[in-house]
Amino acid sequence: MGIIRKTQSVEVLLNEFQEKSNAISAIELIKRLSSQINKTTVYRVLDKLEDDGVLHSFLDNSGIKWYAKCNDCSKAGHTDMHPHFQCVSCGKVDCLSIEVTIPPIPNREIEVSQILIQGRCESCNVK
Amino acid sequence: MGIIRKTQSVEVLLNEFQEKSNAISAIELIKRLSSQINKTTVYRVLDKLEDDGVLHSFLDNSGIKWYAKCNDCSKAGHTDMHPHFQCVSCGKVDCLSIEVTIPPIPNREIEVSQILIQGRCESCNVK
DNA sequence: ATAATTAATGCAACTGAGTTGCAAATATAG
DNA sequence: CTATATTTGCAACTCAGTTGCATTAATTAT
Ligand SMILES: [Zn+2]
Ligand SMILES: [Zn+2]
Ligand SMILES: [Zn+2]
Ligand SMILES: [Zn+2]
16 A cells, blocks of 8 residues: 555664665564564554565565565566575575576466575675 | 384375375365374474475465475485476466576575566466 | 544454474384 | 384464554644
């Protein structure tokens, strides 16, 4: 349904995505903002921000939901598709700006593809 | 830990994967076998069959677990990596035998990649 | 500015997939 | 056939996410 009013909760949540550009799990946001926003509200605002093309979401390999900023999406739809990377060592998740081409599959019409890559991130790799 | 004894439950579950070669969700198996096997046992046997390299599992875009037969995996490890396809129309899920290459990512060491493609399957595409 | 309208919020209770502990049942080895 | 170890069923639990509803806050109309 999208955001209609510019409330405190919306402002606070958007602020969390201002600084760093990596993804944040819904659970982490709920924990971080527990003193300011109720968890139901966190889920609802995230949902609306996704509808508005401000954030996009995806599930990690344990089925929990992550959110990150969109690049060129709008209320009309999410066009900014990309793989996500989760570090098996530190757990950090971020958006990859690489292009992965899915070859056409006979008799099947591809709509979307979700790619989750797991490995070791820059910081964890040097050690 | 793997399967040690050839019990009824193991036999019944393996049988479900005998016929068709598409993936089956844990929930569907629990529903299907509810008169024969308890849900806890279903989860436990599936888990062990995965350890043995007989089945492999993955999550769909709503976070629920699916299982399918492996090709050349063993107790030693799962080598048979491939994308999965879920039909947005009928919900059917199957393994794709296509190869999708993930380009190397600077400073990151890739371990595994999970690819879930959504679209319309053969049967739903003709209509 | 004030009141009326409508959307957003908090809370508590719920949902549903998957897990855990433990006692009873069953498979395998001797 | 008995002893031992694994597997099973059950009930109770976990935990991310959802729902209903009364209250609060933002926007619009007066
Ligand atoms: Zn890391
Ligand atoms: Zn992203
Ligand atoms: Zn279909
Ligand atoms: Zn598969």
